[in-house]
Amino acid sequence: MQADDYQGLVCSRWCHWSELALQRIARRPLAAGQVRIRVRHAGVGFALSLFVSGKYQRKPPLPFTPGTEVAGEIIEVAPDVTQLRPGQRVAAALDWGGIAEEAVASADTVYPVPDGLSLAHAAALPITYGTVWAALAWRAALQPDDTMLVHGASGALGTAAVQVGRLMGARVIATASTPAKREAALRNGAAHALEPDPATLAAAVKALCPAGGADVVFDPVGGDLFDASLRCAAPGARLLSIGYASGRIPAVPANLLLVKNLTLVGFNYGYYIGWGLTDERRRFAPRVQAMVAEIMQAAASGRLAPPVLQHFALRDWLDAVDTTMSRRAIGKVMLDI
Structure with missing residues (x-):
């Protein structure tokens, strides 16, 4: 009993x-x-x-x-x-x-x-990986051979994004705050792992991308990294705004969206599971x-x-x-x- x-x-x-x-x-x-x-x-x-x-x-x-x-x-x-x-x-x-x-x-x-x-x-899996899978498949339309930039790549969402991105055929560039976290991202399947320095990130990403930047950006961090992501994105890229772990909700200069033909996609998985x-x-x-x-x-x-x-x-x-x-x-x- x-x-x-x-x-x-x-x-x-x-x-x-x-x-x-x-x-x-x-x-x-x-x-x-x-x-x-x-x-x-x-x-x-x-x-x-x-x-x-x-x-x-x-x-x-x-x-x-x-x-x-x-x-x-x-x-x-x-x-x-x-x-x-x-x-x-x-x-x-x-x-x-x-x-x-x-x-x-x-x-x-x-x-x-x-x-x-x-x-x-x-x-x-249902929430952490569900968030990532739905964001990439339903909203960002991630394609095989896309290059995806993942911020916070050693955290729960970032780790899942690296793994699911790889499964979907993307090449993943990770950012993480410490050498140990960057090494973990590489072990997890990222092709490259970079420091999340907003001042140098765009140049570092573009050096790795023949198309001039990332095709998809997965961003659960926000703040200065989101600002840098606009410069990291290739023409026609899709930017997923997932969360704001940095503590700052960024403002978006719409002219950059226009000039680079960028798509900014907000994604709230809670909407699909009753949290809206x-x-x-x-x-x-x-x-x-x-x-x-x-x-x-x-x-x-x-x-x-x-x-x-x-x-x-x-x-x-x-x-x-x-x-x-x-x-x-x-x-x-x-x-x-």
């Missing part, structure tokens, strides 16, 4: 992430369309800080448990859920609630994990389910290199979050629960 509560990380008031606490959480009945998961692994991302401080565009009801990406086994399904079953290995994209021994997810954003793929690797101003997850569920299944199969078969992970125990959640927020992580920070 299951206990009527479980352990998880709890945000009781809007606060700094270091003020969170592990607590016992009372189990609640499932609502229609929901699935209960025994969590084995939970990812940690930059958005956690915004969530718990009340600065994210969606504010969960207090108290709540942060964490949006998990993998484990299904414990229970609501009566109207027929495509999933108890005991099934799954990964899930959550609204929140992931950093706990159990989590409740909408069945629309729960994804079966194929044999041959570990749950730890699977936990990183309106909840569109059901409308996009077939498309996202098919994409995540393709990612899972690519990882299980070895066509896609496994996610690069840094593992922490749940009791070490403070170190795990600090590693993420201080940008010391190489790859994805994963809590083993």
Whole structure:
């Protein structure tokens, strides 16, 4: 018989992430369309800080448990859920609630994990790799033999972008802030790894690109690097604005877009999984389910290199979050629960 509560990380008031606490959480009945998961692994991302401080565009009801990406086994399904079953290995994209021994997810954003793929690797795929795959395939139309410039190439999104870009046939130029991170990007499949110096980046990229620059820019950093990316881009390039880890949201001089025929593409994966101003997850569920299944199969078969992970125990959640927020992580920070 299951206990009527479980352990998880709890945000009781809007606060700094270091003020969170592990607590016992009372189990609640499932609502229609929901699935209960025994969590084995939970990812940690930059958005956690915004969530718990009340600065994210969606504010969960207090108290709540942060964490949006998990993998484990299904414990229970609501009566109207027929495509999933108890005991099934799954990964899930959550609204929140992931950093706990159990989590409740909408069945629309729960994804079966194929044999041959570990749950730890699977936990990183629906959101981190889903973001990258959808951005490159759906929005940037990445083509074989394109040259792609990836900023923040040793972080979770950047690492995934290098791997997925290579799988899609692109030549990848990475930027990363330290020699160790640049070496990690090269091991991960980048053809070149450069310092992210806005003053010298354009010349360095153009020296590597016969077409005069990168065909696609994947930018989760923003700030000065985005400004430099406009100069790094080849005529006709597509620039993906994914996030602003630098802390500065850049302004775009539209004349550069005009002169170089550039396409600036904003991409918010949350729109497809229910995190938008309106909840569109059901409308996009077939498309996202098919994409995540393709990612899972690519990882299980070895066509896609496994996610690069840094593992922490749940009791070490403070170190795990600090590693993420201080940008010391190489790859994805994963809590083993």
